[in-house]
Amino acid sequence: MRRSPLPPSLRRVVENLSTLPGIGEKTATRLALAILRWPQQKAKELGRSIAVLHERVNLCSQCFTFSEADPCDICTDPKRDPSVICVVEDPGDIVAIERAGVFRGVYHVLHGAISPMDGIGPEELKIKELLERIDRGAGTDSPVKEVILANSSTAAGEVTASFLSDCLSGKGITVTRIACGIPMGMDIKYADPITLKQAMILRNTVK
Ligand code: ZN
Numbered sequence: 342m343r344r345s346p347l348p349p350s351l352r353r354v355v356e357n358l359s360t361l362p363g364i365g366e367k368t369a370t371r372l373a374l375a376i377l378r379w380p381q382q383k384a385k386e387l388g389r390s391i392a393v394l395h396e397r398v399n400l401c402s403q404c405f406t407f408s409e410a411d412p413c414d415i416c417t418d419p420k421r422d423p424s425v426i427c428v429v430e431d432p433g434d435i436v437a438i439e440r441a442g443v444f445r446g447v448y449h450v451l452h453g454a455i456s457p458m459d460g461i462g463p464e465e466l467k468i469k470e471l472l473e474r475i476d477r478g479a480g481t482d483s484p485v486k487e488v489i490l491a492n493s494s495t496a497a498g499e500v501t502a503s504f505l506s507d508c509l510s511g512k513g514i515t516v517t518r519i520a521c522g523i524p525m526g527m528d529i530k531y532a533d534p535i536t537l538k539q540a541m542i543l544r545n546t547v548k
Contacts, residue, residue: 347370354369354373355369355370355373356369358372397409399411401413401416403416403447403474404416404447404449404450405450405451405452405467405470406432406435406448406450407432415435415448416447420445421445421447422445422446422447423446423478423483423485424446424478424483424484424485424487425445425446425447425485425486425487425489426446426448426471426474426475426487426488426489427444427448427449427488427491428448428451428471428488428489428492428505429448429449429450429451429492429529430450430451430452430453430454430492430493430498430501430529431452431453432450433530434450434491434529434530435448437530437531437532437537438491438529438537438541440534440537441534441537441538441541443538443542444541446487446489449471449474450467451466451468451471451492452466452467453465454466454492454495454497454498454500454501455497455501455504456497461497463504466501468504468505468508471488471505472508472509475488475509485514486514487515487516488509488516488517489518489519489541489544490502490505490516490517490518490519491519491541492505492529493527493528493529494523494526494529495526495527495528502547506518506547515546516546516547517544517545517547518545518547519540519541519544523536523540
């Protein structure tokens, strides 16, 4: 094996960064060198911000997004409609939909999509929690009236959306799927706000 010309501490940062999604060794080296060229204070602040992440950020016990408060700011916002739940794959998708500015309901984060090849079945996702949440709401002042399936239009996203629509049928709620605008195979967090807005407005009833 070739020996890295980088000093060990720099190599350690490169190795750590290259475990991130989409970051290869080349990019990791470029980022690590950029951090090394920063003033020391700035590099320390980056390290500290990463160090406190796991201590401060937890999952909202209602919608399962990442949040420092429980319930999160969206779940406790009185201006939002708790009778409409938009189901997404991960918290990054909420950021994208909020940027589009058309949705005033609440969210439910699945934390992934069904993918048997990767060993991810329905029980690995927050599906049971979604069904419990809907059952809990039934008979209260704010029962769930609609679930919008905003899963990505990838193969795994489609499988998950169809699994969910089966689980939700017979619960007396409207189940819709975001439509139009999101290209096939695209992860929704990379869609531009206009495309997402279109997809939310033109969503279709599944059942
Ligand atoms: Zn929440």
